Amino acid sequence: MTAQSAARHRVVVVGGGFGGLYATRELSRSSAVEVTLVDRRNFHLFQPLLYQVATGALAPGEIAQPLRSIFRQRLNVTVLLGEAVSVDVAARRIVLSDGGPIDYDTLVVATGAQFSYFGHDDWARFAPGLKSIDDATDIRRRILIAFEAAEREADPQRRAEWMTFVVVGGGPTGVELAGALGEIANDTLRRDFRAINPGDARILLVEAIDRVLPTYPADRSASARRQLERLGVTVRTKTPVVAIDDRSVEVKVDGGKADGATERIPARTVLWAAGVRVSGFAHAVAEASGAPTDKAGRLIVGPDLALPAHPEIFVIGDAAVEPWKEGRPVPGVAQGAIQGGRYVGTTIRRRLRGEPTPPFHYRDLGDVAVIGRLAGVTNIPWLGRFGRTGGFLAWLLWLGIHISYLIGFANRIVVTVRWAWSFFTHGRSSRLITGQPLLPPIEEPEPPA
């Protein structure tokens, strides 16, 4: 790799999410640069729609696009399937898990973030988070299996356990998951079963702080809560989780006071959408470079999104704490990563041309979250008071924005057809239980106490 590219500036981009994708795209326009894009997966994932795969509305292939085909015509881009595990900042070289070292002149770290179990990693087994395609198909399987098991369970108490779904975390992912669950139970599956009524499902959204969607203005949070409740979702704020096992969630009541009482909620399906933690490679970068991080492990970058002590290392998206305004960081949304990626690509090109590089300026395009069918909330500051909508208008805005940002024109058409179809038929056609196909064995009734 070194020999053939000595003449050109070698940029290694780690991570093919929004940040890495847009950085690579910008860099690919310069013939002075040679880019190597490293990802553990061979595709770019449109993460904002991942919950739609988890809830059976879309198929995995419809929200993912192979990285190789995205950059097929950019001959200065090499896509490499591999996992970056460590970095030698002095030698300017990263190492992959299977050994191949790759030299760089500039490194772009765009490895994103995972959900964090706040030190209880054993909960992950009972309460999967939603970050990858495999997570999404696993969660889809759990949701569908729960209804199937309830249909076959005669004991009312155990049936109720199967029919209880708890979503932990009231951020956008938690709200969208809970909304989709409400829609599945009350609409999609309404007439699919014979022994149970899916509308009897109990869906709880539990959140440790006092409101859902904490990055939105308070009235938008209240609107989201009302819309969730209209879908049959019980929203419990100030309710931190203290324990999870395979049959229940234990939460603090009394507003979450440290010495408050706890309540055990019997539930077979618990989904995790709380906390944030960076990936192993971002940790390795922090350690090798000595760069400071916040408590989630995110690297603290300067106004040009580079590490202050290592201007040749940029960090973008969820792996970074990027300065914004009034001391607040850029929010961890797709737009933050997209704008960061574009900025870093432009900045590297400017540096090579010897031009000055203005600091990163995040333009807040606003947020939009969808809540089940035909409802949602928006917070779009630059539209003034028209940007704070709810209900159907929010849903329409969400639709337009997500379709326009989908990578791959075929995906755009297919997703539009699917959505239009679901809209008119109330259906979700990607409800496949793949992987382990079967139900857990039906248990013998417990002997009376």
Next chain:
Amino acid sequence: MTAQSAARHRVVVVGGGFGGLYATRELSRSSAVEVTLVDRRNFHLFQPLLYQVATGALAPGEIAQPLRSIFRQRLNVTVLLGEAVSVDVAARRIVLSDGGPIDYDTLVVATGAQFSYFGHDDWARFAPGLKSIDDATDIRRRILIAFEAAEREADPQRRAEWMTFVVVGGGPTGVELAGALGEIANDTLRRDFRAINPGDARILLVEAIDRVLPTYPADRSASARRQLERLGVTVRTKTPVVAIDDRSVEVKVDGGKADGATERIPARTVLWAAGVRVSGFAHAVAEASGAPTDKAGRLIVGPDLALPAHPEIFVIGDAAVEPWKEGRPVPGVAQGAIQGGRYVGTTIRRRLRGEPTPPFHYRDLGDVAVIGRLAGVTNIPWLGRFGRTGGFLAWLLWLGIHISYLIGFANRIVVTVRWAWSFFTHGRSSRLITGQPLLPPIEEPEPPA
């Protein structure tokens, strides 16, 4: 289950493939019948397009439809997720793997078939067959990983191993898989890699007998062979496989003579599409009923598709040997199962009304196989000599037939869009490597001998 349905005739259908689906559909029209459809999966799979999932052209959800939503409005149909394992023919009761017994008045066995490794079940690990969605995503992963590994492999010999693909079996599945591989290597991935040229891939189709597509007329077999060769596929007939391991396939040369020489073909990706073997439940039915089977385990049924000694047990599709003409059985294609399912549904309804039941008459609608892009062969007897086409016309026919038989109107639109898109862009957008994400570790070069 017994109490609520004592008044109605209870039919249990095991298997939600083409046979079970069409039988259930026919039966659901009669209010005198109560149907329980049991399947290990919660969806009906459009099996003829499974190879398109394995080769990245379609997403799993696009060729599958939840059984519950298909029968949502048929209130006399109960769908049960479960695996039928045994049957008590005297008590007229089947048992599921998790214990639930289900009583029947009439049983319809529609459990299909698997590929058979001819007694070498250890080969399955190295050479997966293509029968389920999970098989398809596994095969897709293997094909894509092979190109990724070749891209990163510097040693020319090991690179060649990664770039060699062997398909075992020259029936429709083998021909369609080999054709799709030819298209992937020469067209889809053509410009995706930097170190390798995917067009250098070696694709072999090996078949034990003297021609591919043995159920077609000889001139159609020859046409299919020519079209495969045009796509860069090496077709080797009279070449039985004698051994498979993780790095090679060993075949007999000299026309497959018993004492002939063998040749070892180094190849990392071997796909299996040969032989036929029934499922465990069909075996259990044969054992419990004492019904005769052929050597693949298929149950031999009478002219009404029931077991001669047990007229209340019907067997349809690939699990049965159904009489046809001149001693030949109904071919193991979707049409055979669809027509058998419809016939059995009608026959049960006629019996309940006390009407005479004519014997099953298979109407041969003909066969069509597609070979890569824009090519294929057809054999449609009732169209006379116009039914024996090849090339583009065959491909068009195939397209129309498969779209019209897809279950679920949304799937029809989505698949049409995908295909139209692939046609114009030469792309396959569902090229996701899911499951185990990473390449096998790069090996150290072997020391010179």
